[in-house]
Amino acid sequence: MSENCSQSCGSCGEECADRKVDFSEQPHELSKIKKVIGVVSGKGGVGKSMVTSLMAVSMKRQGYNTAILDADITGPSIPKAFGIKEKAMPSELGLFPITSKTGIEIMSINLLLENDTDPVVWRGPIIANTVKQFWTDVIWGDVDYMFVDMPPGTGDVPLTVFQSLPVDGIIIVTSPQELVSMIVAKAVNMAKMMNVPVIGLVENMSYFECPDCDKKHYLFGESRIEDVAKQYGIDVVAKMPIDSSLAGGCDKGLIELFENNWLDPIIKTMEKSEQADALFIPEFAGQDVPAQTGSQV
Ligand code: ADP
Numbered sequence: 001m002s003e004n005c006s007q008s009c010g011s012c013g014e015e016c017a018d019r020k021v022d023f024s025e026q027p028h029e030l031s032k033i034k035k036v037i038g039v040v041s042g043k044g045g046v047g048k049s050m051v052t053s054l055m056a057v058s059m060k061r062q063g064y065n066t067a068i069l070d071a072d073i074t075g076p077s078i079p080k081a082f083g084i085k086e087k088a089m090p091s092e093l094g095l096f097p098i099t100s101k102t103g104i105e106i107m108s109i110n111l112l113l114e115n116d117t118d119p120v121v122w123r124g125p126i127i128a129n130t131v132k133q134f135w136t137d138v139i140w141g142d143v144d145y146m147f148v149d150m151p152p153g154t155g156d157v158p159l160t161v162f163q164s165l166p167v168d169g170i171i172i173v174t175s176p177q178e179l180v181s182m183i184v185a186k187a188v189n190m191a192k193m194m195n196v197p198v199i200g201l202v203e204n205m206s207y208f209e210c211p212d213c214d215k216k217h218y219l220f221g222e223s224r225i226e227d228v229a230k231q232y233g234i235d236v237v238a239k240m241p242i243d244s245s246l247a248g249g250c251d252k253g254l255i256e257l258f259e260n261n262w263l264d265p266i267i268k269t270m271e272k273s274e275q276a277d278a279l280f281i282p283e284f285a286g287q288d289v290p291a292q293t294g295s296q297v
Contacts, residue, residue, distance in 0.1 A: 025132055025164045028094050031140035033067070037147050037199065037270075038162065038170040040190075042183030044152040046175040047204035047240065049077040051263070052149040053255045055171065056104050058267050064144035067097065070108030071131040071161050072149045074120050079110045083253020087111055094139045102256045105143065107134050127151070128160035135165055145270075154186045162194050169199040171266060172234075176206060176220035181228050188232045200236030200266040201229050208242045216241070238265045 027033055039055070041048040049072065056066045070078040079085075082100045088111040089096060097105040109130065110116050120127070131151075140146070148165060151157045172187045174180050184201065191198050203225040207216045219242070229237045240262045249258050 025136055027135055028137060028139050030093065031138070031143070033140055033143045033146050035145050035168045036166055037145060038150050038165070038167040038196070039147060039173060040150045040154075040158065040170050040187050041152050041173040042154070042179075042186065044072075044075050046152075046173055047202075048072070048152065048173045049075075049081065049149050050246070050250065051171065051173045051202050051204060051240070052147045053078060053081045053250075054258070054260070054263055055266070056145070056147045057102070057256050057258070058263055059145050059147075059270070060102055060104055062267070062271065065103075065105075065142055067105035067140055067143045067146045068107075069131070069134050069138075069146055069148045069165075070106070070110075071134070071165075072151050073109050073122070073127045073130055074151070076108045076110040076120075078106060078108050078149060080116070080253060081250045081255040082106060084111065091139075094137050096139050100256060104256075105140055107138050107140075124157045124160070127157050128164065131161045132164045154190045159190065162190065162196075167194065167196050169197045171199050171202060173202045173204055174225070175204050176218070176223060176225075180225065181231070184228050184232055184234075188234070198232075198234050199269060200238060201225065201234050202238045202240060202263065202266065204240045205242045206239040236265050236269045238263050 037055070039048050039052040049070075052068060056068050060066045068078050070076050072078075079098070082104070084098050084100065084106060086098060088098055088107065095107070097107040098111055099105055109120060113120075122130075148161075148167065150161060150170075170187070170191050172184060174183055180203075188198055203223060205220075206223050206225070207218045209216050223239065225237055225239065229235070240260075246258060246260075249255055
């Protein structure tokens with residue numbers, strides 16, 4: 001390990017025995033990206049894109065230059081959440097991302113397709129290659145935090161994407177309907193294989209808060225996400241309710257107007273590590289991830 005190790009392997013150029021993955025892909029020469037945060041989930045539809053968008057919006061509000069690389073090529077929903085209708089234009093230098101209303105840089109396959117409804121019926125290697133090109137050929141400029149909306153699951157495509165992008169940390173998004181313990185175990189194991197720390201766990205659609213009486217209703221049963229997090233050595237947990245105004249805002253492309261504090265535990269962790277110039281040091285480094293129980297949580 002280097003003397004000045006900041007634990008931010010993704011953005012570090014040091015030759016280091018503790019860094020197991022060799023990232024061969026360099027970003028565009030006009031891009032200067034400080035931190036890359038992957039947002040992962042066990043399957044589609046749990047709110048991964050929602051969390052990616054809200055994280056980028058929140059960090060932008062904190063004063064950081066933020067960007068979103070939409071690596072969910074077969075389910076790209078980021079441009080819609082930000083109300084982006086224009087298409088990304090190539091130039092001689094490379095491809096420019098689209099800048100959102102509040103200044104977040106965004107690249108997604110939907111910004112390149114003629115029609116948003118065109119299906120992307122590509123095989124895994126082509127999908128992974130497209131994501132790589134979003135990293136290498138897009139002129140991102142100066143970015144403090146790039147959030148990557150990863151392809152769902154822990155299969156071949158997300159793994160290849162993981163290997164080609166210098167991810168500094170991941171946020172795992174789950175929903176209470178999932179086999180949470182198993183999903184978290186898989187994501188933690190994948191992060192461990194890549195030697196990437198888990199920044200935090202988000203339980204989306206955790207509860208519904210009654211607008212009349214403010215009571216929280218756990219529609220899928222009482223949340224046990226803290227127990228799961230503890231089991232896998234993850235300290236930071238955030239819970240997001242089912243919120244129709246959030247879904248509505250997203251549908252209308254107004255995600256940047258949405259105010260909430262649900263993701264504060266994760267944002268605070270990131271800010272703390274920013275001050276320390278390091279990303280969350282993985283608690284599980286060098287340890288075995290406990291065997292998952294297979295029970296539905
Ligand atoms: P994923 O990226 O995991 O496939 P999305 O973020 O696209 O999932 O979310 C799937 C759908 O669920 C979207 O229509 C989104 O607006 C909605 N949604 C996500 N999270 C919430 C929430 N907390 N409350 C209400 N609707 C939500």
